[in-house]
Amino acid sequence: MGANPFTPTFGSVPPELAGRAQLIKDILEGLENGPGDPNRASIFVGPRGSGKTALLAAIAEQAEEMGWISVNVTAREGMLDEIMVQTREKGSHLIRPEASSHVTGVQIRGVGFSRELVDRRSTWRSEMTAILQELNDAGAGLLITVDEAASSSEELYTLVDVFQHFVREHRNVALLLAGLPHNVSLLLDDDGISFLRRAFRHSMEAIDDNDVADAIKETVENAGRSIDPKALALAARGAGGFAFLIQLIGYHMWRQHPNEERVTLEDVENALALAKHDMERMVLEPTVRSLTPREMDYLLAMTQDGSVSQVSSIAERMGVAPNNASKVRKRLVERGIIGPRGRGRVAFEVPMLKEYLLERAGEL
Incomplete structure (x- = not known):
């Protein structure tokens, strides 16, 4: 049999991207429709491991197949320079070499001419406008994807400001952002970046079990094996609709008996135990170790509820004043461990964390 087709690595693009087909279709149609299509300014929002980065990468790959130049960055210092460098590199066959020097004489030195660098005053917007014009003249669009979008990134404000001018100028360009729920909320609340409030916002919600099953089945079959129906349903x-877990479970079930033609129920049962162990080691244990005593109390109080907790009930169980509990809640939300679910309600954002805490409540 071939190599393991499942890719439990954050950010890697799996062979089958479960439950995101319509979303990808909408974005790609937006690229085809031309300047002005609202899908050309979109934000993907979800907890870590929900598939945001993989989705950005998948769209970028397909956009390149359509003739677009795609540049992919993370919202951190140096992002703007990285966008320009990637654009020049990937579009080098369409863009003239940067005119940063000119001939000052004809003094022959072997073969060639003497050149002198010239200080050219410009802005990031003017530089990118010139580059984008050349790309558009050549029939190519520019797709910019930004991961880990957050209000703490000053350069992101510049990018969005320049992008809205590109939109007004009807340039062939698109901007896709991805970020954690709380970070995106803070970003959109900032009046200095109000243009983003008109962007399409897509929530990376739990993937339907049927879509998960389809993706697992297609991945297995495309790699030359089959899977027992009961095993598929269990996987x-x-x-739990979590993109990273789909790949993690698939990876472990494949490697149980990689040379057998069929993935069995036993293979999946073993894979679930291994995946749980990996989630604990890679995600849950580090998360719990990083908690303060008050943060731990807050999360343990949440485990007494169903899927959603009332913040007033949490404070009562903790035996603290509501304003003190709200400070703890704020820290947990900012770290992406829990998230708001409407006014006065919160829920766990990290998959399996609630179950992990319940199993170890007496040890914590």
């Missing part, structure tokens, strides 16, 4: 349920 789909075990993933």
Whole structure:
């Protein structure tokens, strides 16, 4: 049999991207429709491991197949320079070499001419406008994807400001952002970046079990094996609609008996146990170790509820004043461990964390 087709690595693009087909279709149609299509300014919002980075990468790959130049960055210092460098590199066959020097004489030195660098005053917007004009003249669009979008990134404000001018100028360009729920909320609340409030916002919600099953089945079959129907159903349920877990469970079930033609129920049962162990080691244990005592109390109080907790009930269980509990909640939300679910309600954002805390409540 071939190599393991499942890719439990954050950010890697799996062979089958479960449950995101319509979303990808909408974005790609937006690129085809031309300047002005609202899908050309979109934000993907979800917890870590929900597939945001993989989705950005998948769209970028397909955009390149359509003739677009795609540049992919993370919202951190140096992002703007990285966008320009990537654009010049990937579009080098369409863009003239940067005119940063001119001939000052004809003094022959072997072969060639003497050149002198010239200080040219410009802005990032003017530089990118010139580059984008050349790309558009050549029939190519520019797709910019930004991961880990947050209000703490000053350069992101510049990018969005320049992008809205590109939109007004009807340039062939698109901007896709991805970020954690709280970070995106803070970003959109800032009046200095109000243009983004008109962007399409897509929530990376739990993937339907049927879509998960389809993706697992297609991945297995395309790699030359088959999977028992009961095993497939168990794997789909075990993933809980979480993109990273789909790949993690798939990876482990494949490697149980990689040379056998069929993935069995036993293979999946073993894979679920291994995936749980990996999630604990890679995600849950580091998360719990980083908690303060008050943060731990807050999360343990949440485990007494169903899927959503009332913040007033949490404060009562903790035995603290509501304003003190709100400070703890704020820290947990900012770290992406929990998230708001409407006014006065919160829920766990990290998959399996609630179950992990319940199993170890007496040890914590």
